[in-house]
Each structure stands twice: as structure tokens, then as C-alpha cells.
Amino acid sequence: MNDGSGVTTPRIARVLIDSPLPQLDRLFDYSIPAAMAEEALPGVRVRVPLRSIGRVADGFIVGVVGQGDYVGTLSELEAVVSAARVLAPEVWTLSRRLADRAAGSASDIVRLAVPKRQVRVEKAWLLEAAAETSGTVTSGTVAPIPVPGFDTDRIDLALATGGRLAVDAVPRVVEVRSRADAPSQWVGHWATTMAASATRALAAGGSAILAVPDYRDQEQLVAALRAVLPADRIVHLDARQSNPDRYRALLACLGDTPLAIVGNRSVLYAPAVTLGLIAVWDEGDPLHNEPLSPYVHARDIALVRQELQGCALLFLSHARSTEVERLVEVGWLDELAATRPFAPKVLPTAQQQSQDRLAAQARIPSSAWREARSALEHGPVLVQVARPGYAPRLACASCGNTARCQRCEGPLRLKTARSTPSCAWCGKLATDWSCSNCAGTGLRLVGQGTGRTAEDLGRAFPGVRIIIADGDRPILTVDAEPALVIATRGAEPIAAGGYRAVLLLDGERMIARESLRVGEDCLRWWSNAIALAAPGATTVLVGVGGALASALATWRRSDYLRAELSDRRTLRFPPAVRVATVTGTPETVQAAVDAVRAIDRVDVLGPVETADGAVRAIVRFDYGEGAAVASGLRAEVIRDATSRRKQAGGANGRVPLPTLRVRFDDALSFDSAE
16 A cells, blocks of 8 residues: 555554454454465455464454554464455444344354355356356346235335335245246245345346245245246355355355345345345244354344345245234334235134044044045145154153153154154164153053154045155155145145145144244244145144134234234233343353343343253343343453463463353243253
């Protein structure tokens, strides 16, 4: 950098260190050697000396300045690992904001956003870039298509103004094909809504980031996108991809051409400097929860990124979460419903005895039996059950206690009718089991999983084809021929033309789960299954009444969610308030709690002991106090980490990680330990 007098001012690189240590969660200044001046640019990977840990560390250049904060002689960069600028400025800004909000480290988020380097993939990309043939985008402008079933002008307004919408998806399946001579594929209507919205974003010159829970949803969304976009405008960026494929997809997103970028929760970190749209499908699905520190939910990533980049934001679902319902009530999100009502036919029914003996054995009341029998004359029927396997639980035949593994105390289960009981946790076969309570050796079945349900239904409907779909037997689609499809929640295949009837069994068992979110979870599970029915088909909800049954029968799911949210406000349960769980030793947890207790509208539950011998406290606070609470807890995490390092004898040897852990907005904070 020349100051005009012929003297070159040393350039300084501001580097984010890739480290799990919270005390290193800041930018470090390094001098850029003259030999690296052309390559040491923001976003590249570097190696730097770090005296505090006594070794060379990996990191990213976040910025290059003429003068830094440090007074003294700066160390020089050790090496520029690659010229590829893989940490985009918008991704760094997002990472820093999210880390501060969740009392975490920005490097932990960058580790989720930027895959590990793949040298061969990167070299090929750099060579193409040097030859000005980088990327695979060769198609011309994108033609926007109307958003089927919705007011397209509302979508366009959101794209133009950075609007935020909670979209009630149309509950049905539709047929798409990528080209006239290609085979058709059936997908959820929600996928065509997202795909059409993406075309309008791309036509306006911005990229679209489309996040879905799992591979089943990705298959549907990609099929819908291929029907309306050229293949070279679609990028699949997913944590389930192989490392080379994921890295290749990341590099493809670094160009200037607008793209539709599809993936699971990690796709929300995709680089896109000109971002027109973020769309998230079924944000209440637990797969949108990030299991790695700092545990930021996909919904929060989308909300923060929309605020930073000013793009449009769509949350699509058949049944939204209470978090999104709260944002609608406070006016942060606007509602968007279909232009005409699509109310499915749902019949709640009590768990009554069927007149047919075999149907009764299969837990099907008379009304459901009649609907299924009639529907099977025309096509497939979906039967949703609560659990996979043959019998979800085994109990002692003598005393009735749950049969548990003699190695790890996990519950025993049967995978098939003739299999040997095994532990659901460690897999050990229970060949010589005896009850720890009464010393009995006999076992009896408790409950019915997919296998046993299929066996019972096979007897109740002789000659009908039986298909089982669960975690062990993943099936994405079924044809339009008559069949009974037995599936666990979330594993339901899509039927060509839709199911001619849907039976939702085990409703009382699902509701009995001890969880703060059990009601909204059941509403989402059942709504998603109902949406797979053919137009005019009947859904029978077995053994469920009250507000949940009314919400589904009238298809007014928001009524239930508003009532649920009102109850949680009264009790100060999330999402009416935010929460942070603090786990560690009694001393560290107490220090963390004391650091934030004086903040307005903060109250603390606990601490209580956890199963691993630590203690845990729950800090509740209003949304307006989030920054203060996060700052206070983060300071205690750093204090704990630095004190442990001193106790370990300084920087020599391995630096111990902190014992204090903080997790904001944990969806399981108020759930039963079981």
C-alpha cells in the first residue's frame, strides 16, 4: 500500500484462528510479507504462528488493513495455504453475528460454513478461473414463472423490498417433469412453491438459498427445480455429500451468476453476495437443530442473514412452529395463504373397538376400517404409526417392568417376530436375560411397531400388498397400485397421485410423550402426512380429541398454536421468552448464573444434577436482554477456559477445553430426561 510519498506501508492481515478455545475467538493481526502480498486477500486460508498455544495455527484472513490495533512488532504470516477466497465477506459477518448471539465462537460457525479443503478440486477450479471459464453456468436469463396457488404479486413484493412471509403450504402432491421426454415425478406442492419463488429471485438477479430438513425433501425440491430451471443454475450443497462434492459446490457458489442453492441446514451459510431469497421448508422439524456448538437453529440463521443482507425470507410449512407463530403475532412476519382454500378431509375418531376381529387386533376402529377397505379399491393407503421395529418395548412377563439390557440398562426390543431380543442402545443380544426386579425370565410385547402393525394388517386385509417404510427401510415413492403403506412419522413415501386414504394410528401414544413441544410436534407430523393424500381422500385420526383434533378437522392449525403460545407466555416458557442452558461444575455454573442474575427480567431455574455428574441451570430472559445475557455468559466461558489453562501449567502441552458449556434456545430444555 503506497501512501503517495513513495514509501510502501506494511499491510496487516486480520486473521480468524481456527480453534475451539474460546479465548482465541477474536481477530489477530499479522504482517503480510511482500512475497505474499498478492495472495493474502480476505477470505483465503493461511497458517500463522500463535505463541499462546506454542505452534503454527490455521486460520482465515478476514480483512486487510494498513494499521492494526496492536502496538509493537507484528509476527508475519507463515503461509498462504490457498488463493481461493472461500470465506466470503457476507458469511464472515453472519458467523460473527450468530456467534455473539449464541455466546459461541465464530470459528465454530465458520467450520460449519466452509468445508475442509480439497486440493484437487480447488486446483481445477482455480485453473478454470484463470482461463475465465470458471463454473458451469452457461444458460442465459431465467424466465420467472407464477407461484402456483399463491398471489405471485405478494412474492414479488417481498423480493423487491426484503419482505418476510410465513407461508401456509398447499396440502397436496403434484406431478413434475424436468423435460417433455423425461419420466414424471410426484412431489409435495410446497416444493413447486419454493421452486417458482426461486425462479423469480434469479430472474431479478439474486441467488436463492433453499433449506430443507433431510434428503427426502431435497429429492422433491431438486425435482421441482429441474422442471423450471436449467440444471446449471441448481447447486446442491449438503453436509451429507462427499467432501470433494461439497467443496466443489461451495466453490460454484462463489461466482456472480445467480443460483438456486439447495441443501439442509448448513446451506444457509452458502456464499451469495447478491442474495434475493432465503426459503426454509418445515422449520419446526428437529433436523433443523444444529447439534454442534454453538447450536444455532436454521430458523435463526435465516432470520439473521435476512436482516444482514436485506433479501426476501419465506418460511413454508403445513404447520408452523410456535417460534414462527410468535413472529407472526409481533408483526415480524406476514402471513401468506393460498389464493383459494385447500382444506383436506380429516375425521377424528375415538379409539373404539372394530366389529371385525382382525381389524380390532390391528388397532383400526370401524370407521377407519371402512375407509381403508374402500380406498384400497382405487390405490394405496397410508398408515402412520409411532414406532419402527416389531415391538417398541419388551416387558417382564411376571412384574411388567420394562426389560432392560444387562450391560447398559437400555430398553430391549424386537426387530422382527422371530428375532432374538436386543438392546436398543448398545445392540447386545439378550440371550440369557432375567429381570432385575423379580428375576423372571419371560418377556411380553408392549406396543406395536411397523413390523407388527404390518403383520396384523396383513391378516386384516388378506391379499393386499404391504409396504413398510421406516428408518431401516427408507422408501421415497410408491406407485398408484393398491397397497397398505406402513410408515413411521417423517418416513412416509410419496404416492403417485396421492394416497386414497390416510390412517393416523397411535395418536394417544404420540401425545403422551413428555415434552413441551409435543402438541406442535404432533400437529406437524399429522399435517405433513395429511398433505400426502389425494384430493378428496379421507384422513382418519385415531384416538385423538380436543383442540388438536379440532385444529386438523377444520384445518385451522394456527388457532391451536396461538392458544399454545398464550399458555407459554403465562408460564414464561419458550418461545415466549428465550432460554440458555448452562452446564458444568457446581462452581462454574454458579459463577455464570451470578454474572447474569442482575439483568432485568432474568430468572434462573436450578441448578440440578445431570446424569454425567455435572450440574445444569436454565436461564430465562426476555428477547431484549439477549445481548447482555450472551455477553455475560460468554465472559464466564472464557474465564473458565483461561483459568483451566493456568492450572494446567501455561501454554506447554495440550490446552484443556473449558468445563462450562452454554447453549441458547435449546429445544429440549424443558423436556423429560427420559
